[in-house]
Amino acid sequence: MTTISGMPALLRQEEFSGFGVAVGEREARLQLRRQIARLEAELSGLFAEAFGHTEVPHRVEVPAAPPRVLDLGQLEAVRDGLAARVGEAREALVERGRVETANRELVEAMLAAPRDYKWVRVSREDLGLHGCGHWHSRPRLGPIGMLMGWWRVKISSGCPLAGRLEAVEREVEARQASRRPR
């Protein structure tokens, strides 16, 4: 409700509208900054969740080189960029989840009927699990098993031991050294 004491301000339309725009724009910038904060939190969560499973897009183009108070358009560009990345990251995670579920079902089917999945190999990484190892459908007793149809799923024993890798590196180094012209 407009009071009589407020009328002079209303009558000075130019001043009033100018004041309103300035306050309105600042409010809009504050609102956009709040949205940027929320989207950044969401994107950080998705980035951390996806790390090691799939790559999620998280880069947003910057509108200004030196640090400055961004105007409405620039803040909108940052907000829109973040919103787009969040959407893409969510999609990438859902897609990855779908692939991992399909692989889990494949492993279950392989374990149930190894003969139907000859030579199929699924790694822990394909299931979104950490560490080394894989499920491999292969014949028991090599060629004999192949001929007899004795198939099984072999589960590898995990990551190679550090000592073994070191030995391989030493062997490679020794081989390279022996090849080097003297």
Next chain:
Amino acid sequence: MSADSADPRMGWVPAPRQGWVAPHIASEFPGLGIASVEVDAKPGKSPEPVRRRLRDLSDRTYGSQAIRLRERPIPWAYRVFFRQIGLDPDRTRTPVEQLTLDRLHDGGFRSNGLPGDALDIAIVETGVALRAFDAGSVLGALCIRDSAPGESLAGMPGELEKGTLIIADELQPVGLLFGPTAAGIAVAPGTRRVAVAAVQVKGVPQIAVEEALWLAASTLEAA
């Protein structure tokens, strides 16, 4: 900030001095602030206890923490602020993220001498962004403001773009906000007194800022 405190540690480390933020910048960024402490310190090689502390920190910092870092409240607050002022936090890294990344890259926090090591320890422990200046070259209280037309940063070619956010003393810009420090203000071999400044953004609690300044100052004092 009150200088008299019941905390005995505040007895030998000076209380932080609160700087100011230009009112129109403060209205855009509520929670933005700058505080500093001055300590007698000479730049040089870090003593063994400081280097040991860096090694201990290295042992406590893992790759998985680096990935989750951006979800923690204080590093997240700086990432948000970087976005809000037009910096890409994945290109221009926030101080704590840059240090964590360097730790992963180098296999440990490398000692760069004082006052750098003192700042690194405080930044990694608290997540708060710290800067060091030659206190003898800083005039009066530090502030955060936007650059005026015709202003430039000593050591950088050309004028600053109008509206660039800077840290300044009463006389001149001393550095870009989260950017390079002006020549002559940075800590140099001739520095005898160091001003450690913390830039606070929305979401960073005051206690974390005080803790960061105290950590850096006490490390410098003890060295």
